[in-house]
Amino acid sequence: MLFNSLPFLLFLPTVVAMYFILPHRWRWMLLLAASYFFYGYWKIEYLGLILFSTIVDFFTAQFIASSETQLKKKIGLSMSLFTNLGLLALFKYSGWFMADVLHPISAVNDAQLNDFQSFWTFALPVGISFYTFQTLGYTIDVYYGRAIPEKNPFKFALFVSFFPQLVAGPIERFSHLHHQLFTEKKFDYSFLQHGGRLILYGLFIKMCVADNISPIVDQVFEQQNDASSAQLIIGALLFGIQIYSDFHGYSLIAIGTARLLGIALMDNFNAPYTATSIREFWSKWHISLSTWFRDYLFIPLGGSRVSNTKLAVNILIVFIVSGLWHGANWTFVAWGAIHGFSYLIERWFISKYTAAWLKFPQWMATMFIVFLAWILFRSASMESAAYYISNAVSSESAGISIEWSAISISFIGLFLLSDLHFKNSSIHIWLNKQSAIARWAVYAFFILSIAGFAGTTNHPFIYFQF
Amino acid sequence: MLVIKKIALLGLVLIALNFIYKQFAFTAFVEQYADQYLQVDKIKDCDVIYVSASSNFPPENIPENDPRKISQFVSDHFPSLRFEAINKPASHAGVYRHLLALFPEESEAKTFVIAINLRSFGPSWINSELETALNQSNVFYNQRPVLLNRFLLSLNSYDNASAEERSATIQHHWSVDELPFPAPKNTVNNWCAVEKWGDWRNPKRQLADQFIKQFGFVIDAENPRVKDFDAMCEVGRARNISIVFNLLAENIETADSLVGRDLTHLMRQNTAWLVDRYTSKGFRLVDNLDVLRERNFTDKDFPTEHYDEEGRKIIAKNVAEALKELHP
Incomplete structure (x- = not known):
């Protein structure tokens, strides 16, 4: 269920x-x-x-x-x-x-x-x-x-x-x-409190953020021939937010559910869109899978203590297998390969530049690669992805009619801000520091948002298909 | 004790949120998903309410001298009564039963004319893709706190089978539901396979095929639409509401010429079953099945209940005759 x-x-x-x-x-x-x-x-x-x-x-x-x-x-x-x-x-x-x-x-x-x-x-x-x-x-x-x-x-x-x-x-x-x-x-009442908070926040980002974005993303990807360049770029950005809120929401509900029973599951995300490198991104995105690949594939292949050539091959193997794990399609292979090559380029040429002022351009470059790769992840075929990317650069179409909702945009903004705020922390810890009135105001806001303003079409969790 | 206190507090918060939602946000959502909910409130103080799908409307793009609805033609016969109509394309008894229940006890509307499309009892309509949207609307028509209804909508807590699942269900019915004829007319699929109008590109073949698919079924007490009508009868009895069922006309002439007597016999048999069931329960059922000619049907490439001006007036007259027994 x-x-x-x-x-x-x-x-x-x-x-x-x-x-x-x-x-x-x-x-x-x-x-x-x-x-x-x-x-x-x-x-x-x-x-x-x-x-x-x-x-x-x-x-x-x-x-x-x-x-x-x-x-x-x-x-x-x-x-x-x-x-x-x-x-x-x-x-x-x-x-x-x-x-x-x-x-x-x-x-x-x-x-x-x-x-x-x-x-x-x-x-x-x-x-x-x-x-x-x-x-x-x-x-x-x-x-x-x-x-x-x-x-x-x-x-x-x-x-x-x-x-x-x-x-x-x-x-x-x-x-x-x-x-x-x-x-x-x-x-222990704290089980209910901790688990309940995670479930509530997870439902909020799944049902209010991901499910409200989903119809727009579906529309842009389905009508990519008619969408303008700006719409295609926004579509890719929104898909990145959708898949994150969808999967992060699911993970929080899973962790919260286990917590109700007094069982602690590992965290799966830690503000991945704040990463300033692909390496950092993978330490924050789907952590349980990336550490699984590290422990059960990368290290048995030799880990980091091998020649540069062998290391490059091992890293590419891990990323391509990771792509294939997501689904049987060349788009997933390409998605993994983009991350793998970017990781290698970063490791060999960029990681030595650590000046503070470089953080922002490094973050921009990382996000460019991550969101570019999401286009492949979301596309039905390589041809479709190539078409999407080329049109995003130079579409001559006037664009399609997209129904934007102020509430959906507000939910996205709130999610991104809260995600930034809860980096290396959690909503549970944050709520513990608030007064009782503030806590209940937050609960009321989440309940009203979930019950009254969540998406209305049928969207199973994206990662269920994997 | 702490848990009980928190649950009580949560209950209070939910009541407050339901109130806030109803005051400030609910109307906008209902307008989008279930506008008939709001319509009920506007028209609850009239005498007669005509409930139907798209059959009530005049055809688009065909000029007419009097392009009014069936319900308006009926009202011409009762100048002293206040008439209103609730129409939603593709809706059926499964929707009407919820709408009927929505009318408040103190509503002045005590007579309902409910249109019945014979097709709506068949597997093609029961499992139509349009059902998902209608089921979404039905979530709002339930008598629960509005915030809970909205939440259930987000949880997809209604029959929201995919188009593929619905199509597979229809195909299943067409291939296994027994018809009261020897093979090859024993199932819809077998019957369609032996139609005489050439290959699939022939429009006559396609139309004949649709007539068999839309009317090739046998109604019984287990039919979901029958259960819906039964539920309406219960509401009518419980609240002292008079219900007149208006069984709409079908294109019998075309069905007869394209498919033959077996199909029209089946249509009449199903109609007779409905007349018998609801008149024996003490309700009025106006049998319009065979009252129109081919020329009165405005859709020529699919069996529908869309009529020209003459057709609408004939049906309105028959309904008015039945209503006169209630409002002499």
């Missing part, structure tokens, strides 16, 4: 209340049942896949831990990698491979391609990339001896399926999440 839906708003308080009413020994079972209910609410068939992934990784981790030779451990890890990446390949990339590789060389015909794509597109389970990476991280940790495998398969199933972060992260590490799920916690 979606976080911004009525079923979830009924489901969540029920689960939280039951969690604290039940004796400690039953709580994790409640969470497991709730998590499977949460996921199965989309489609009951999804449960089969997560169950399969859970069973495979549970047993491969046991196998790795109990193996005495390195070869056996490697076989175990390979089984986990093959299964998890195989599932991703089958559900996420096979359609693309058929369309962009096999179809052009006539290895499959149109009818076969259509049948294949319509089935696998329909079957793509929500959040498969997230839980696959989380469970893959677990077996890699067991392989390197960084984690002791869970002996109870049901408890392990809870680690894989914990509902607040199941479908779009944050992608948690076993060492951070697992013990929290089973530690006894007494009900």
Whole structure:
């Protein structure tokens, strides 16, 4: 079920209340049942896949831990990698491979391609990339001896399926999440206060900012042939704000939901649009994924302690894989490549210039690259992205009619300002410093905005498709 | 205790916010999404209210001597009564039932004429893409705090199936719903496949196809529109409101000439079922199904209930006859 839906708003308080009413020994079972209910609410068939992934990784981790030779451990890890990446390949990339590789060389015909794509597109389970990476991280940790495998398969199933972060992260590490799920916690009002604030703010930026921007972005990208240069540039800027507010909002709701249960998930964003370099951007954007790639791909490839050539190759691999993780399309590959090349250029030529007065031009350059790359991320194809970019530079069109709303613009402004203000902090800490009247005024503002002025069309979270 | 206090405080805040929202922002949203909500308030103090989809209106771009609505022609028969109309294109009983419930108890309007499009009982209309927008409006028509209704709209707490899902549902009905004829007329898809007007490029073939798709169904008590009409009857009884159902005319001549007697028989059978159901419940149902000729229908490439001046006047006269029993 979606976080911004009525079923979830009924489901969540029920689960939280039951969690604290039940004796400690039953709580994790409640969470497991709730998590499977949460996921199965989309489609009951999804449960089969997560169950399969859970069973495979549970047993491969046991196998790795109990193996005495390195070869056996490697076989175990390979089984986990093959299964998890195989599932991703089958559900996420096979359609693309058929369309962009096999179809052009006539290895499959149109009818076969259509049948294949319509089935696998329909079957793509929500959040498969997230839980696959989380469970893959677990077996890699067991392989390197960084984690002791869970002996109870049901408890392990809870680690894989914990509902607040199941479908779009944050992608948690076993060492951070697992013990929290089973530690006894007494009900504390601060859980409700902290979690509630994050959920409220998350809903505000998802429903009031992202969902109000979405129709405008959709319109500009769909009518890019008729849009003026200024509109295309604004469209790209708005998409950057939309995807950030959408995903950041989702992450805050996820973190807040877990917090209600006394569980701390890792932060996923830290004002990424204040970054003055691509390197800094990736330390602030989708932190749980970027650190996952750092720990489970970049470092095993050799990390920074390799030759410049090898380093460049490793960095490009990480960014391109990161692009592909987002979706099966050349646009995502190009998006990752832009970030990868920019990162390298920055590392080799720019990072030595650290004068304070350079911060602003460096921020401008970083944002130019980030928002340029967002055009690729949002476009349906490379041709469409190239057309968008060339028209953004020199469109002869008079423009399309866009309905701007003063309320939406105000929400965007407020979000950007608050994001800047909460850098290295959070709304929870900020609210703690305010008087009771100010706090309740903020709550009232968020509630009124969410209930009365949120977007009205159906927009699932953007990252669900990944 | 602290939690209970905070929840109580939250409740007070919500009540205050609902009041603020209703005073300062609600009207603008309703104008955009559910303008009939506001219309109800304006017209609640009249005698007769005519509720329909687009059938009430004269055709655009066709000059007429008297380009007025059916409801206005009806009102000509009752100079002493105050008539008003609520119209929303593509709407149906699923919308009307909410509108009817919106009229306050103290409203002076005690007679409602509700137009029935026979097509609206079929899977094509029930699962039409236009339903999403109508369902959005229906969220506002519910008798809940306005801020909650607006919130539910943002949560997409209504049937907002995608166009693809709706299309798949329609296709499913067309391929599996049994019609009371032997094969190949046993389902809509099978029937369409054997139509006699040449290939798909032939306009006659396309129109014949549409007639089968729009009227190829059997109404029963489980039909969602029937349930809506039943609900309206309940409201009517509970609030002592007189309801006259106006079953609109269909282009029987064209259906007969293009598709044949089986389809028109099915249309008449469905009409008879509706007449029987609602007259037996004590309501008036004006059966206009077969009262117009082909020339009275202004849309020639799709089966609709859009009529010329003569057609509108004939229907208005029949409705007026039924109303005279209530307002002699």
